[in-house]
Every structure is written in structure tokens, then in C-alpha cells.
Amino acid sequence: MSERVFLQLGTRPVPYPDDVLARLDADAIDIIARYSSSEAPNPAMARSALLPLLHLVQSHDGYVSATGIEFCAIKLGLTGAEVTAVSTFYSMYRREPTGDYLVGVCTNTLCAVMGGDAIMDALREHLDPSDETVTLTHLECNAACDYAPVVMVNWEFFDNQTPESARTLVDALRSGSEVTPTRGVSLCTFKETERILAGFPDERLGAVEAGGTPGAPTLAGLRVAQRDGMRAPSVHTPTDSGSAPLGSEEANARESTKEKPAPAPTESVPPEKGH
Structure with a gap:
């Protein structure tokens, strides 16, 4: 048996x-x-x-x-x-034990172009993987592209970083120094942050006070539009079908092309390999 x-x-x-x-x-x-x-x-x-x-x-x-x-x-x-x-x-839920400070480096397109990959490489060399205070990870875009490259610590923003400033940041975290993000109040630990994200009160002084204004990079596009007299396009009243009303010529053109197949690849759009 x-x-x-x-x-x-x-x-x-x-x-x-x-x-x-x-x-x-x-x-x-x-x-x-x-x-x-x-x-x-x-x-x-x-x-x-x-x-x-x-x-x-x-x-x-x-x-x-x-x-x-x-x-x-x-x-x-x-x-x-x-x-x-x-x-x-969801990437905010960790699958492995995390240190007091989760240091995330954005390596999506804009942050990578602006130096995010270099920051990630620098911190990998600088940090011991077994460090119990700081845990290093990649981050997906957190909608702070106007301040790229961005590092986040326990989901708080540190804008316009460089390899050197990022090394200085993690050294301060490991030494126990008070660290304040670019926007917001002093950091709390990862576990304390998680309790706040669970919906319990944030007891840090000034953490929930209203205020703050957008920075210059965020407003750059608006200032260019104002300088050049740019205006948003006018809004058309939608028809019953939900589309904007069309002139007879434009409507006829749309109707005649509706059933046409997509154009074949051209020299500027090469076909897939093997086809």
C-alpha cells in the first residue's frame, strides 16, 4: 500500500x-x-x-x-x-513585510525620462535589501507628472528628486530624523499610515487643515493659454443620439465612411512582423 x-x-x-x-x-x-x-x-x-x-x-x-x-x-x-x-x-496592499517607511520610486514614462530610473538604481545600490526601516519599491504613476521625477514615502510626495536627494532622504529616514514631504506634514510610519487609510482619524497636527495652492509647474499650461489668448472649444448641444449636431455635408461624409474597413498599414505604420 x-x-x-x-x-x-x-x-x-x-x-x-x-x-x-x-x-x-x-x-x-x-x-x-x-x-x-x-x-x-x-x-x-x-x-x-x-x-x-x-x-x-x-x-x-x-x-x-x-x-x-x-x-x-x-x-x-x-x-x-x-x-x-x-x-x-491593488498595489497598495503589500504581499511581504514592509518597513516603517515604504519608499516608492515612480518609473513610469515621464518620471523615467526625467531621471526616475537613475534614482531607482541609486537607491538599490545604497540600501540593504534586509533593511527593516526602509522598503524600496517601484511605483506606478501617482499623477504628479508636473513634478517629475517623484518619490513617495508612505504615499506622501517628494517632488523633483535626484539620485543624491533620494539617498539623503532615505538616510534621514533610517536615522530617525523628522522628515517632511514636499506637500503635507511630517511623515508617520507605514502602519500608522495604513490605519489612516482604513478610515480612522489622522491625528497629526495640521494634517487635515484646508489650504495650499497649486505650484508653478501645475499652472504652466494655464499661463501659456492665457498669454496666447487660447480658449476652450465651444460646446455643442447634443442630439438625441448623444453626438453633436452636424451640417448636412459633414453628416453625409460620416454616414458614407461608417461602414468602411480600417485603412491598411502604410509606410508610416508598418505591419506586424510575419504579416
Whole structure:
């Protein structure tokens, strides 16, 4: 008779200690209540609480652990696979333990052209991968292209960076010095940031005060438009079909080309290889 072999897939969740579980339970009740009325509970609506719940478990574990996945699944009546599918889809949910400061370098097109790749290379050489204070990662575009190249620390912006300024930044983080982003108040740790993203109050002095104005790079296009007398095109009243009204000639031209096939590749648009 062949011997049975037990094969364990994945990591078996280790239960949270009782005191941690009690605290997370209380916070989870608060979060879920935002999405489902106690008078008329709606499980489908309550599932919307999954995103902040994932931030909540990250605020304790520093990443989305197997235990955190199980916690979220139990709270929302989901399977572990459903929670895992969501947590691995969004890049803000970490799959590995993260240091006190998550340093992200944007290497999308504009930041890369302006020096983002050089910054990433410099920090890779400068940082020890086993550093428990700073975790380095790539970032997708965070809509700060007017200040490229951009580095983010715990989702706070550090604009117009260079390899040297980025090295100085991570050295300050590792030394425990107070570090203030280009926009915003002093940084808090990754776990503290995650609790704020879960929807709990940001207690930092000045963190939620209104104010601030757009910088010169953001307004550059507007100033050029004003200088050159540029104006937005006039808005046409849409027809019942949702398209702007057309003159008879333009309408006829559109109708005659509607059914035509797409043009064949030309010298300026080479065909795919093998075709």
C-alpha cells in the first residue's frame, strides 16, 4: 500500500493574540457599519468594507498576511480566495513585510525620462535589501507628472528628486530624523499610515487643515493659454443620439465612411512582423 503524503498549499494562518483580535474586531465593526445599516443589514453592501479592512490588517501586520486574509474573510462572509484576489489586485496592499517607511520610486514614462530610473538604481545600490526601516519599491504613476521625477514615502510626495536627494532622504529616514514631504506634514510610519487609510482619524497636527495652492509647474499650461489668448472649444448641444449636431455635408461624409474597413498599414505604420 502506498503511503499517503500530506501536501500543504500556502501558509496556514496563525491566529491573532486575544488582545490584538479584540482591538481589530472593534475596529472592524466600526468600518463595516459605514457600509451596512444595523436596521437593515445588507451583506452585499458590507462587502464594500473589504478595502478598508485590508488597510486595517496592514496597520497591524505591515502587509496583508494569511492571518489578515482569514480575518477579513470571516468578518465579511467571504472566502479566502475572494479576499486574496482583491488584495493581490491593488498595489497598495503589500504581499511581504514592509518597513516603517515604504519608499516608492515612480518609473513610469515621464518620471523615467526625467531621471526616475537613475534614482531607482541609486537607491538599490545604497540600501540593504534586509533593511527593516526602509522598503524600496517601484511605483506606478501617482499623477504628479508636473513634478517629475517623484518619490513617495508612505504615499506622501517628494517632488523633483535626484539620485543624491533620494539617498539623503532615505538616510534621514533610517536615522530617525523628522522628515517632511514636499506637500503635507511630517511623515508617520507605514502602519500608522495604513490605519489612516482604513478610515480612522489622522491625528497629526495640521494634517487635515484646508489650504495650499497649486505650484508653478501645475499652472504652466494655464499661463501659456492665457498669454496666447487660447480658449476652450465651444460646446455643442447634443442630439438625441448623444453626438453633436452636424451640417448636412459633414453628416453625409460620416454616414458614407461608417461602414468602411480600417485603412491598411502604410509606410508610416508598418505591419506586424510575419504579416
